[in-house]
Amino acid sequence: MNYSSDSLARARVCEAAQEHFCLRFEDGAECDAAPAGALRWSAELPAVGDWVRARRADATLALIENVEPRTTCISRQRPGGGGEQVLAANVDLIAIVMGLDGDYNLRRLERYLVQAAASGAEAMVALNKMDLCAEWPARLACVRAITSNAVALSAHESVAPIVEVVRGRTVVLLGSSGAGKSTIVNALLGESRQATQPVRESDSRGRHTTTRRMLIELPGGGALIDTPGLRELALWAGQDSVDDVFAGIAALARQCRFHDCAHAGEPGCAVSAALKTGELEPARWASYQKLLAEARYHERSVDQRAAAETKRKWKVIHKAIRHHPKYNR
Known part of the structure; x- marks a missing residue:
């Protein structure tokens, strides 16, 4: 494979799975990419949201030479130990999505907020499925006693409470499986881009509809990073x-x-x-x-x-x- 000897092009990582990446260049072109040898053996591989410098081989493949310094970074301790796992980079807003059904858990929310505080990005809470919870005003009040930046919505009906908040920004959605992250993504996009699945009635938990982290551009400007539901969030914070x-x-x-x-x-x-x-x-x-x-x-x-x-x-x-x-x- 012959890579271009021209100057490196700037691109953003829009998908990442181990050492396989998808890049979106500043001219709008997208292609698969792999890390260069020196980057492959470094401690820090690119994450979704990273800005990188890459050398194109052709229209379908590029080689990532280096990663630009991050402005923000949301991480967790890798499951089973072993260091940091970067969930998303260079985000302006972390939207913690929590269902108002059996997913509602203030103690877990506090854990998410601590990790968000360590990221350097702004954080907000989106309480989804208010149509399924008659007590949603009281639950919203409990959340606002912890953080003032919280809204309630029903993504199946309207995402109006968060439309202006996400416009023109890079937003990562975090939460448990079944909280409704993919439904929110589809509503903001105005199309069924992300697959959705029903939750179990016994515990309101869902199966992993989203299987990998991916960055999706919004029609009105900005971008969303959808993530698989987190079964655990071991802190990577001080x-x-x-x-x-x-x-x-x-x-x-x-x-x-x-x-x-x-x-x-x-x-x-x-x-x-x-x-x-x-x-x-x-x-x-x-x-x-x-x-x-x-x-x-x-x-x-x-x-x-x-x-x-x-x-x-x-x-x-x-x-x-x-x-x-x-x-x-």
Whole structure:
């Protein structure tokens, strides 16, 4: 395969599956692509939403030479451990889609919001299927007590509450299977582009209708990144992101008499006092503790990985020096 020797062309990754990619170039052309050798062995392969520089072989194939620095990045810990998995890059808005049926779960929502806070992008919550839930106003109020940027809709009937929010922006849709992400995509596109399937009545869970992450351009400008439903979202975020989402609890902790207060009944503990008076909900406090512990573990793990990688690099350098002719005379 002969690749063009001309200057590299800028393109955006619109699909990604292991080492197979689809690129959309700035002239509108699309083609399949593979990473160049040096990029293939790097720690960071391109993700959907990435801007890359690629060399075209012909109209159907290109070689990705490098990835441009990301402005934002939504990630999670790879299932089973093993480091970071980038879900989408260079997004302006993370739309967390949650059904108002059996999918409704405030504790899971808090987890999504912490990960969104670590991304650098704006986040909003779209509560879908309001036509199936008579209590949707109360549930919307509960969500807005956690984050003010939340709307309720029924994607089968209208997506008017989010049309102007997504216009001209790159938006990634995140949520569980069956939450209605693909239905929202089809409604915004005005056509049935993404396949949809009914959810199980027993638990309101759906099967994976979307099987890969893909970027789809919107008719009125902007783009949507549809993603498969997430069965788990292990945090790839630090303590600051947890405190951003639980700002009220973080503020309470700063009011404690002792700087190292463990919030376990110590004298002058503002958190314990808030729990006693009902100002702080026990379930939200438990969620904060769980996510904070996970974030702290993540920070320790990242530090250990960074130290191990630095040690490995210096080991390679020292080995090269020992075997260099200049030092073996």
